[in-house]
Amino acid sequence: MRILAIVPALNEANNIGSVVRNLLTTSAWLDVLVIDDGSTDQTAEIARAHGAKVISLPVNLGIGGAVQTGFLYALKNNYDVALQVDGDGQHRGEEIKKLVDPVILKEADVTIGSRFVEKTSYRSAWPRRLGIYLLSKTIQSVVRKNFTDPTSGFRAYNKKALRIVAAHYSTDYPEPDAIVTLLKNGLRVIEISVEMDPRLSGSSSITPFKSGYYMFKVSLAIILNSMMSRIWNE
Template sequence: MSLSVLAIIPAYNEEKSIAQVIRKIKSCRPETDIVVVNDGSTDGTSRAARSTGLARVVDLPVNVGIGGAMQTGYLYADRLGYDIAVQIDGDGQHDPEELDNVISTVASGETDCCVGSRFLHGASYRSTAFRRTGIAFFAWMIHWMVGKKVTDPTSGFRAVNRDVIALFARYYPYDYPEVEAIAMLVRRGYRVTETPVRMHSRQAGKSSITPAKSMYYMMKVSLAVLMTRIRDVR
C-alpha cells in the first residue's frame, strides 16, 4: 500500500519563486500533495501559488512566523490523515529532486524524522562564516543536551511520519523552530536521522533572519533547547 505524502510549503512574500517550487515538486513527485501556508504575505504569494492549480493554499490573516505556519501545515496533514509530511521552503533553496532522499527512510519505517543535511557525507553548501558558526554551536548544544549528533540542525528540509505529524499538530516550537524540534523529538524517544542533500541559494526575496536578529535567534533557540529538559508536551 502506498503512503500518502504531503509537502508543506511555508511562504512569506515568495511571489517570485513559489510557483516554480510547486511545479518542480509535482514534476519530481507527481503523487505528492502540496499545501502552501501563506503566512500573511503582503505580495502576490497566494495568487501565484493558486495560479498553478497544483496546490491547496491556506491563507493566514497575519504573519505568525515559521513555527505557526508549519504547525498550520501539520494540523492540515493530521486532520486529513497523511502518512508523511515533508517541509520544503518556498524560496527555491530546497531542491525538490532531493525529496525522495528525505522521504525514503521515513517511508520505510527506519526513522520518524529525516533531516536533509547540507553538510553530511560530502554534501556542500556555501554560507557565511557567522552562519556556519551558529550551525556548529547548535549542533554542539543538541549533542550536549540530548546526546544526538546532528550536522545540520537548522535545516528546514525534513520529513516526518504520522506519529510526529500528530505531535507537531498539538505543539510545534514557535520562533525559529528547527533546532528545538529536533531536541524535543529526541528527548521524547523519536528516531531522528539525516541524509545528505543539495541546497541552493535563495532564488528570490530575502531571508527573514537578518543580521540584527541573529543574536536574538541564538539566545532564544539556546534557551528553548534548555527548556526541553523540563517541558512535557502532551
C-alpha cells in the same frame, strides 16, 4: 501512501511558482500545500495557479505557526507522511525521495535534510556556519546525539511525529528545538545528506541582529525543553 509537502511562504511571489512547479514535476505523487503566512503580495494566487493547495493565514504567525498549520492539516486529512519544504527555492524536489524513503520503510520517524553530514556543493557564510555549529553543540549537550544541520527546514515526518509537532512546535525558529522535543519523546530522528541551493531571489529575513537574537532564544529554548517531561504517550 499519502504524502503532503508543506511549504510555508511569506511574500515569496517571485519564488513560489518555481517551487511548486519543481515539486509537482519531480515528485508527481505529492500533494503540495502552501501556507501563505499573511503575505502582502501575490504569493497565494501564484501558488494556486501552479497547482498547489493554499491556506492563507489572516495574520503573520511566523515560521512556526505557519508550519504547524500544515502539520494540523496533514493530520486532519490523514496523510501518512508530511514534508516540510522552504518557499524560497533552496530545497530541491529531486532530493525529496531521499527523505521520504526511510520514513516509509520505517527506518526513521523523522528525516532531516543536511547540507553538512557529507560534503555537498552548498556554501554558506562563516557566521551562519558558526551559528549552526553552536546550535549543534547545544543540542548535543542535552540529547547526547550530534546533528550537523539542526536549522534545516527540509524534513519528513511520519504520523507519530506529526502528532507531536502538531501539539508542540515553537513559534520562532522552531527547527532546532523540535529535534529535542522529538528525541525526548522517543522518536528516531536521522540526518540525510542532500544538496541545497541558494534562495532563488530576495533575501533572508534573518539579519545580523536577528541572528544574535536567534542564537540566544533558540539555545535557551533547547535547554528549557530538555528539562520538560514528555508531551506524548502512546
